Amino acid sequence: YGALAAALDAELRFAFEVDVGLHRGGFSSPAEIKALTIPKGLRCEGIMAYEAHAPEIPGLFGGAAKALKQASAKAAEFVAVLGPDQRRILNIGGSRTALLHGSGVANEVSIGSAFVLPKDFDTPGLDGFQPAAFIATSILKALDPVLPGPAAVSRTLQALGLFPRKGCYLYGGKWMAEPVFPKGMKPNGLVGLSSNQQFMGLPAGANVKPGDYAFLRPTQSEAVLQHFGAIAVFSDGRIVEFWPTLPMG
Template sequence: MKRRHWVLAGVGTAALGALALRPGEGGAPHDAYFTALSQALRQSDRATDAVTPTLVIDRDRLQANIGRVLALKAKPMPLRVVAKSLACLPLLDFIAQHTGSTRQMVFNLPYLLLQASQRPALDLLLGKPLPAGAAQAFYQRHPAGAFDASRQLQWLIDTPERLAEYRQLARGLGQKLRVNLEIDVGLHRGGFADLSAFQKALSLLKDESLLEFSGLMGYDPHITEIPDIPGARSHAEAHAKRVYADFKAAALAALPAAQARAPELTWNAAGSPTFQLHDGQGAANEVSVGSAFVKPTHFDFAHLADCQPACFIATPVLKSGAFALPTGVEWIAAAARAWDRNQRHGVFLYGGEWRADVVSPAGLATSGLYGTSPNQQVMVGSGRQNLQPGDTVFFRPQKSEASLQQFGDIAVISGGKVVAHWPVFPPMP
């Protein structure tokens, strides 16, 4: 009897231990903020806002984020807005209006053509090196007009070989090209990594009157992305700034004509993860910012804690009920429901498989049992979310680039109402 007692006690202890490991029940309906967003979409004059997946921008939050970014940015540092992260002309216009900056960074030929023709007052810097053939296509396709590429456009160059190709293009066109040299300040993704290749490019620039040196670009997001090992980030930051200063000094030493114009040249650095690290005392004289203005999930950095998420994917619920798996494996769903109360309820959405995280209502998650679908994504929850067909689920994009362009016109909400629909750039890599 004593032995049986210990066996039963052991079984009871194991059962209690298993119950302790059982996931707790969570979830809740939309809070007041997302309830208001949902109502605004339902009351929109454009019926599709509430019945198809829609990209939403909260204009009030956007404007507040602009103010917070400007407060974080060192006052001596001009701002260059990264267009690929905000690929929508009215959105870029709104940011330009509230920042006072006409400087933008562009990353591909179609957007370059679009921005140069539609916004001829912009000062444009390429954010990645393009093949010389793409540059040639720009000059062939861009009509003469208010945008003066010889003053307002800087091509990005990363190797002596690419610079030689642009020299050939300049000679063929018979016109001046402004070139900005990309340097590797620690990211190791591209750009001049050693001074010997850089010196070759500088010699070529010095000897070619049709190529005008316009500055440097050193992208440094790795500083805040690397693991927060003691000393690692501070070392990466010091290294990036030292490398930038060394390359800048080499450029000015090799190009006497640039020395007198050094303050007006473009010494570009940073991005949303690191713009606050540049105080105007170093080699860089402008910083780039893009995603911080709308704050997708991959930009939840400590220095952006006061910025609020301002863009969301809103999608309708198609079906809501007990979570079930296809015929033949229904018992697995029954076991999942019994074990995890957060898998009792299944919600099928219009669309899915976005690079985004569900943000409201709380407690929804992708089903690891059912899998994902770009057509009808199933989410699981406890049922506390109280979702019915026609209700709205909100996702927060992980990154704004590409995400903003997946859903047609952006629904712009301000003061609890849809106040505008902003057309986006056509999707492009």
């Protein structure tokens, strides 16, 4: 970056990525930063810390509260080796942790996925958020499903509750998503997943037909949204505009 700044004859601002417990990368010790000589043309603006591990720490080891406290304390150690003019960005947190912080050294938090709340982000710190992004796909076929082979096998499995009496096939499939509508729709292990025509079991009372829409809630955000086109923004009973997503890569 120093060489790039010199080649461009420009000042480049940066923040140090620091490890506060996730161990995914970044500087692991404040001493490492203190020992650095920052090349001419670069200006340190602060640190970027991430503690996505905190909600996953078992209570046996102190749970999320202790992990967040430790992460904040570690971040403060990194801030202490920065000069007063190098502390504009003191960042910590992710969607599942940012709102769990109380007081601390950070002056900003990072939130992304929480704004569309995929299923994996149903955590206590995000109780006030609502899901805002869904996969809508057409129902291609609605039928009384039968497995390949003797019909008696299907009837026996249905009697045992292992295979549905009603089902449908969706356009596409095998997404990182969980079905939410029609109510009670779910995949079946005997048929398996497909990225072409996804089979879904339905409750006995479900009333669907080809051309109806099924809806699924993504379990992740960018990992799913980038596989589709623009997001159709639905408001007051109609699609009001389209929002492009960032490209893959």
